Amino acid sequence: MSLQRRLSSVFSNADAKNARWSWLRRSLYALMLLSLPYFAYLALFSRNSIHHSLLQRPFCEHPPAPAAAAEAACSPTTLAHIVFVIGASKTTWAKRGVYTSLWWRPGAMRGHVWLDGEPSGPWHQSWPPYRVLRPNAARFGREHAAAARMAQAVAEAYHATAAAAVGLEEGAGSGEARWLVMGDDDTVFFPENLAAVLNRYDHREMYYVGSSSESVGQNVAHSYAMAFGGGGYAISFPAAAALAGIMDGCLDRYNELYGSDHRVQACLSELGVPLTREPGFHQLDLKGHVYGLLAAHPVAPLVSLHHLDRLNPISPNSLKRLHAVRSLVGASRRDPARTLQQSICYYRPRSRPRGTVTLSVSVSWGYMVHLYPSAVPPHELQTPLRTFRAWSGSPAGPFTVNTRPEAAPNATALPCHRRPVMFYLDRVTTEESLGSAGQKQNRTLTEYVPELVSSDACNGTGFDAVAKMQTIRVLALKMDPAVWKRAPRRQCCKVESSKEDDSLVVEIYECKPNEAALMRHMVVVEKD
Known part of the structure; x- marks a missing residue:
């Protein structure tokens, strides 16, 4: 009996071991099956992460390249x-x-x-x-x-x-x-x-x-x-x-x-x-005068102009098309990035009782200045005056930009005080100045004179103050082309006090973070 019990014990232990081995083997198989999706997901996620990181790099950070080639690129x-x-x-x-x-x-x-x-x-x-x-x-x-x-x-x-x-x-x-x-x-x-x-x-x-x-x-x-x-x-x-x-x-x-x-x-x-x-490329499929469009250039670099041999001279002060274009090109060589860039500011003449009139100044650098005898809000001034016609000849367009009617004396669509007196570039000079930290800075002085051939003046309030202006001088630091890599923003300006009633001095500068035009100078002017 003892032998029988021993044999039974041996076979019983063997069955238990076989059962345990079978359970362990099934557990390993199950673990492997459960792990396969995890490893597949991990491999896919890792590959996508590498691809995503490459996409997120700036364009000058492509996969490693020889140093000289990377620097040139x-x-x-x-x-x-x-x-x-x-x-x-x-x-x-x-x-x-x-x-x-x-x-x-x-x-x-x-x-x-x-x-x-x-x-x-x-x-x-x-x-x-x-x-x-x-x-x-x-x-x-x-x-x-x-x-x-x-x-x-x-x-x-x-x-x-x-x-x-x-x-x-x-x-x-x-x-x-x-x-x-x-x-x-x-x-x-x-x-x-x-x-x-x-x-x-x-x-x-x-x-x-x-x-x-x-x-x-x-x-x-x-x-x-x-x-x-x-x-x-x-x-x-x-x-x-x-x-x-x-x-x-x-x-x-x-x-x-x-x-x-x-x-x-x-x-x-x-x-x-x-x-x-890019809005700085200009086909100019237009007819007539385009100064209304150019004086309200978008906040973008001026890249090109076309059809200048078919349009009226871009400056009415120039009788020949080529001379007018040469003036703009010459100014652009002094400060390319600032060419045609618009700045808007407001001014109350000292010679008038305080609060009776506010002049609106819109500078299109290197080209012209619009001077209004009232406070015209910036959203109007940055909308081109419709001084041109469509390529088809229609004065009403349609155009791919918003326009506003060119005001005329006694106009019913637009009051007289919304009509600008126009000043065109006369000369540009460059000088060096010292910055606040003592560094040298290039600065331009542009001078603008009234339109030689102008229509009848309005009789509205404030037009006498505008009509006597003979010179507008604009001071500006040379614009850094790197500004176009930043978010676009129109630069600010201010009118310096002048002892002469027939001239204005305007300074253009980079706006402060919270600076806004017109906030403190809005004066309501009654319609004519």
Whole structure:
């Protein structure tokens, strides 16, 4: 019996061990099955976290690269990085090339004027070099060949630049090509502002930068998604490379479109590259006087102006279009970032009883000053006066910006005291001054004189105080282009006390955080 009990005990222990081993094995299997989703989730989350962290980095913090290459990629965009593609014909260049010569700087810029044939006269050294690309009427038809030629010039400019060793053109200095910038021979660019705008974008990404037309009819006829070529547009080099790769077939697909700019937009749309809008590109599909629009420029760098050979002179004090534009371009070279930037302030003349009248001062730097004989609120002053007509000729537009009617004496729509007296730039000088910390600062003094040919004056309250003004002097520190990397904000101004009743001194400065115009100076003026 003892042997039997021993055998029974042995087999009983064996069964228990087998049971325990079976339970342990089942537990391990269960643990493994439960762990698989966890490890899968962990792997996916980790991979997404790495991807998310890369996306969150600033564009100058891409995955590690050689130090020299990374430093070059993150360096500021300058004029040396821009290749200009200027559309022209040998006929139009003879008439409009002078507008290009206003802003082109030999040796500091690169690019070409693209002609449809060899020029008939000598080619001046002060002009951009030219290349000839003839229209292909046999392929595109006589009606569409010119537009196809200029769209093709964009691809040709890319191939020519990419074929050069490091993208350098003759006499263009140093630096790789980052952007192609298209414009017409009557487009006036403001180069430093163009570089400042493009510097905000990562040139290693695919960008298409420009703006639409100011006339609704033109946008409807062509496309709101299109950058109008006369106002100019920029294409980053990666986008230009992809565009050049499909351009040949793309031109055939969109041969029925009207302009080269519409063809380029249609081809970029195939690549999925949308228009990035910048309000400083101005197509100016308008007629008549555009000073109402320019005097209320948006808080953005002035990049370009177009159609200046078709509009009235932008300054009525200049009888010739070119002279008026040259004045604005000359001022912009003293302080590019501040050009056309609006500042608004208010002033009570000492010669009048306190509280009877408040003058509104609206400065469009380097161009003109509007002086109103009443307190006009800023939201009105930053709305352009409708001194222009739409491209169709309609004075009522419609336009892509809000407008307000230009006041006239005895007007019923707008009271007389809402009509400005206009002063235009007469001269600009630059001087050095010392800052509060003793550092040297560049400061400009611009002087503005009344419009030479003005309409009848109003008889409303305060107009006598405005009408006697003969000079408005504006002081301003040179604006740092880095301001465009910050949130946009209009700069403030104040009117300094003047002993002379026929002049004003206005100082422009960066607003304090909580500073507001008009808060302490609003005076209600009765309507005439």
